[in-house]
Amino acid sequence: MTQPRTEAAPAATTEPDTGSATKEFARRQTPAQRIQHLLHAHPAISPALILVLTFAMFTLLNERFASPTTISLLLQQTAVIACLAVGQTLIILTAGIDLSVGAIAIVSMMVMAKVSIDHGAPGPLALLIGVATAVAAGGLNGFLVTKVKLPPFIVTLGSLSIFTAIALLYTGGQSVQQVDMAPLLSWTGEVIPLGAFPITTGILLVGVVYLVVGFALGQTAWGRHVYAVGDDAEAARLAGISVTRVLFSVYLAAGVIYGLAAWVLIGRAGAASPNGIVEANLESITAVVIGGTSLFGGRGGVVGTLLGAVIVQSFAVGLFLAGVDDQWRLFAVGVLVILAVSVDQWIRRVRA
């Protein structure tokens, strides 16, 4: 502060001091600001960029990475986490978080499998009961968040333990093999041969989940309301949105998605194990965050989440093919998460 300035002072034409810099700032955008605005309008750009770089890097390290076989395998490995991450995206968009995502999927999966082998329920019924279990679990989270008004972090931290315990108590820690179940339950593991690029029906199912949720978020009033509630719940309420109903519907929808993920998981693993996917919580959150959805709610979407899930899995596959110690995957994912949140913070400060 060398010289006093006033708000009304006309733009200085000759002196290149902070005064004219402020004027410039108000009038024209620097390249950095232009990028900031672009990312603000299209939050999926940064994960898309990271994915392209990731693919380029791993293909350079080992050209087998870009082969159809590897990419097919990559998608199969991504499917379950990518599916869970859709439900996680919905909840994070409302400025919440779901730590019980993996536990709900496992309870749902074990119910499907046990109902099938213990009670001989036909496939569709077992599937329905399993998904309904996941919806009920999501509903419990939603009830505690909306009616008891507890923070989502605490609610799902508690229900993580509860659902994990239920799954272990219910099954006695025993897995159920695919051959013992109704065939429909492992349908998601069926391979559709597309030459050198085989995909599973599970991948297709996850694709459908993405299309449906992407449409609901982007094209329906419900989607607008999810963003508005996550952005500023009080403003949404004053505008006439029933915040409680929107939040509750999000937790129920997440339950449905976790139930479908459980189905995909049986097909992928060839068994239902109460100890499966312990890493699902952090990996789903990681996929959402790397995908550009803000942990503070109100911005992001499922396109980014899909990219985020693929990026995380690319590191696993790519580093394996490059012969690098798997611990570097953890390291790289950690760096990406911090980078993604930093970019998000920067984008949120956008001003015209």
Place this chain on the structure above:
Amino acid sequence: MTTIDNRPDLPSDAGPEGQPVLSARGLVKTFGRVVGLDGVDLDLHRGEVLAVIGDNGAGKSTLIKALTGAFVPDAGEITMDGDRVHFKRPQDARAAGIETVYQTLAVAPALDIASNLYLAREERKKGPLGSVFRMLDKKGMRERAEQAISDLGISTIQNMGVAVESLSGGQRQAVAVARAAAFGGRVVVLDEPTAALGVKESGQVLDLVKRLRDKGLGVILISHNMPHVWEVADRIHVQRLGRCAGVITPDSHTMSEGVAIMTGATQLSG
């Protein structure tokens, strides 16, 4: 002006002499032992700006909240165009044609302008896309939002697709006012619309207030800013200690006289 929903036709003969569009009689609201409103009367006509001024705790907010459905008054009655109304929730008042622009603006910063204008009132596409798939008519809403904005003479906002958070304070206020104007069938209530704005932006918002009045809406303006009140108000309702200390006009009283009534230094006779 463009009507976004089915606005009832405005009767042309209604003026300050006609039947008030919004009228309150003997409103009482207590909070425990604290008396928020102690028998307040208020009349608002079409095509007028009624300012409500008063010291902190005089009952301005309570009065407005009772009129907009945020509080249910303990006693008293509210009529709109002569019909008795009962508001239990803000949505009830909105359905009756009273739109409120809150001090906090109640906008979703990350959503674009059109989405904010239509927040909680989204319109769906025609045909099965809208009825079965519940698909939003984004293009139509954007066009009508643009029309509503330009009808109000807001020239600083061009692109309906930009996020509200990238707008300045005055532009955001304009979006909130435009939303109220577009949907407000009969009455628009503005709570401290200029409190957070600079001189130039305040002027623009005051112009908007005048334009709402010229379109035949009844406008209630709550403000602490006496020069702004004296600039736009047709009549001024002075609230003091839970009661109406009197209704004055910018011509009948000066600002300092108004402030004197507000603080109880002088009293209106009668």
